[in-house]
Amino acid sequence: MDFEFIRGNVPLYVEAAGITLRISFLGILLSTVIGLLCSLVKVFKIPVLGFVVNCYIEISRNTPLLIQLFFLYFGLPKLGIVLSSEGCAITGLAFLGGSYMAEAFRTGIEQVPKIQTETGLSLGLTKWQVFLHIILPQAIATSVPVFCANIIFLIKETSVFSAVALADLMFVAKDLIGIYYKTDEALFMLVTAYLMILLPISLLCSWVERRVRYAEFGNSSAVPGK
Amino acid sequence: MKQEVILTTKNLKKSYDNEQLVLKDMSFSLEKGEVVVVVGPSGCGKSTFLRCLNMLEPIDSGTISFKDQVIERDRKDAYTIRQKIGMVFQSYDLFPHLTILGNILLAPLKVQKREKQELIQEAEQLLKRVGLLDKKDAYPRQLSGGQKQRVAIVRALMMHPEILLLDEITAALDPEMVREVLQVVLELAKEGMTMVIVTHEMEFAKAVSDRVLFMDQGLVVEEGKPEDFFTSPQTERAKQFLNTFHYEAI
Numbered sequence: 499m500d501f502e503f504i505r506g507n508v509p510l511y512v513e514a515a516g517i518t519l520r521i522s523f524l525g526i527l528l529s530t531v532i533g534l535l536c537s538l539v540k541v542f543k544i545p546v547l548g549f550v551v552n553c554y555i556e557i558s559r560n561t562p563l564l565i566q567l568f569f570l571y572f573g574l575p576k577l578g579i580v581l582s583s584e585g586c587a588i589t590g591l592a593f594l595g596g597s598y599m600a601e602a603f604r605t606g607i608e609q610v611p612k613i614q615t616e617t618g619l620s621l622g623l624t625k626w627q628v629f630l631h632i633i634l635p636q637a638i639a640t641s642v643p644v645f646c647a648n649i650i651f652l653i654k655e656t657s658v659f660s661a662v663a664l665a666d667l668m669f670v671a672k673d674l675i676g677i678y679y680k681t682d683e684a685l686f687m688l689v690t691a692y693l694m695i696l697l698p699i700s701l702l703c704s705w706v707e708r709r710v711r712y713a714e715f716g717n718s719s720a721v722p723g724k
Numbered sequence: 725m726k727q728e729v730i731l732t733t734k735n736l737k738k739s740y741d742n743e744q745l746v747l748k749d750m751s752f753s754l755e756k757g758e759v760v761v762v763v764g765p766s767g768c769g770k771s772t773f774l775r776c777l778n779m780l781e782p783i784d785s786g787t788i789s790f791k792d793q794v795i796e797r798d799r800k801d802a803y804t805i806r807q808k809i810g811m812v813f814q815s816y817d818l819f820p821h822l823t824i825l826g827n828i829l830l831a832p833l834k835v836q837k838r839e840k841q842e843l844i845q846e847a848e849q850l851l852k853r854v855g856l857l858d859k860k861d862a863y864p865r866q867l868s869g870g871q872k873q874r875v876a877i878v879r880a881l882m883m884h885p886e887i888l889l890l891d892e893i894t895a896a897l898d899p900e901m902v903r904e905v906l907q908v909v910l911e912l913a914k915e916g917m918t919m920v921i922v923t924h925e926m927e928f929a930k931a932v933s934d935r936v937l938f939m940d941q942g943l944v945v946e947e948g949k950p951e952d953f954f955t956s957p958q959t960e961r962a963k964q965f966l967n968t969f970h971y972e973a974i
């Protein structure tokens with residue numbers, strides 16, 4: 499291992515990690531919004547939209563991110579829509595993540611027992627009030643584990659962004675290998691960079707999971723500092 | 725003096741998924757202040773009947789009226805009428821993500837938009853009555869089954885319902901907790917609350933009811949005053965049913 503080389507290229511990796519993180523953050527944020535909207539459409543069984551959402555989910559889940567990106571980067575310009583590398587990356591990640599988030603929220607919503615809805619209705623709440631005040635808070639709590647797993651999955655998926663010429667971590671690593679043939683060093687730094695991003699997020703996720711788990715409402719022993 | 729009738733059903737028929745009728749022809753009326761107990765073998769349609777009364781289930785035919793107003797599940801006024809018909813279920817159905825006070829205040833705050841301070845006072849008074857004031861900030865999972873059911877009753881009462889429907893509210897409780905819940909119901913009955921109660925606690929049924937309906941296979945087979953029904957049932961099916969509660973006869 500050429501540690502001099504590694505040290506010298508740290509700034510490059512830091513910059514690339516920044517790009518990876520920024521795109522992950524925006525992509526995941528959009529995924530969450532898309533996911534919530536889609537899950538609402540499915541749970542409330544909204545006619546035409548429901549069909550559209552189903553199609554979207556099937557396409558999104560059954561095609562690789564790489565191909566989705568190629569479509570955005572090479573296909574869309576032919577239709578007159580030109581996205582920047584970063585635009586493609588964020589859109590692609592949101593397109594992929596939206597369907598995963600939708601399924602996570604839908605499962606969470608469906609796991610809330612039916613009697614909770616009936617109790618709400620029998621108290622005179624409207625369907626929407628029942629959803630907002632009774633179902634959603636419980637559904638979010640139950641979706642947290644899958645939601646967290648999705649976040650980590652999506653961050654890992656970002657490693658294909660270099661394919662649309664985005665200067666992310668993978669791109670930098672490939673670049674260094676191409677120019678200097680320092681394969682070991684470049685890959686070592688790549689793995690380290692991803693670990694440094696993913697490990698803290700993973701730990702944060704398990705902490706959040708422990709705190710909000712459905713069964714733990716009011717379990718003071720599960721809430722640190724209480 | 726004729727009492728005011730507040731709830732009636734006429735020729736109510738109900739099936740699930742268009743299969744066999746679960747309620748075959750229920751005509752029923754409830755007067756203000758009356759406590760009606762519904763008994764009958766498991767699966768005879770008692771829960772379905774209560775759920776229909778609260779518009780939780782669509783019905784096949786017949787009508788349900790609240791104070792001379794025909795009610796329908798799909799109409800907007802269903803929500804307004806439901807506020808006047810409280811219901812407590814067999815399972816512990818408190819909202820697990822809200823504290824006891826949160827559970828109790830949710831509907832009056834969101835639906836009736838009442839003043840929060842005034843609601844808290846009322847809630848505390850009711851909680852005190854059922855002996856649970858010290859639990860107001862606890863979460864449902866920290867309560868026993870009997871305590872949860874008492875909270876569920878308080879939660880329903882906070883909406884000031886004109887009718888309370890209770891569906892086997894002690895059936896899932898450990899025996900030692902049954903009494904504390906039934907005590908609350910007995911007190912409500914004494915205060916003149918109008919109730920339709922499904923129960924398997926025959927002693928309680930005898931004590932609380934003004935009238936007993938005996939259902940079997942989706943029909944009211946026998947109806948009468950509790951003192952008559954429990955001591956000298958008229959139909960063979962009611963006799964058989966009541967016999968299952970006499971262990972010494974075995």
Ligand SMILES: Nc1ncnc2c1ncn2[C@@H]1O[C@H](COP(=O)(O)OP(=O)(O)O)[C@@H](O)[C@H]1O
Nearest residue numbers: 740741746764765766767768769770771772773
């Ligand atoms: N959601 C449902 N879907 C289909 N069948 C049901 C449903 N709920 C109840 N039933 C059936 O309807 C009948 C009456 O049930 P129910 O009203 O719960 O009786 P009870 O409360 O007297 O025990 C039973 O045969 C039961 O299997």
Ligand SMILES: [Mg+2]
Nearest residue numbers: 770771772892
């Ligand atoms: Mg039942």
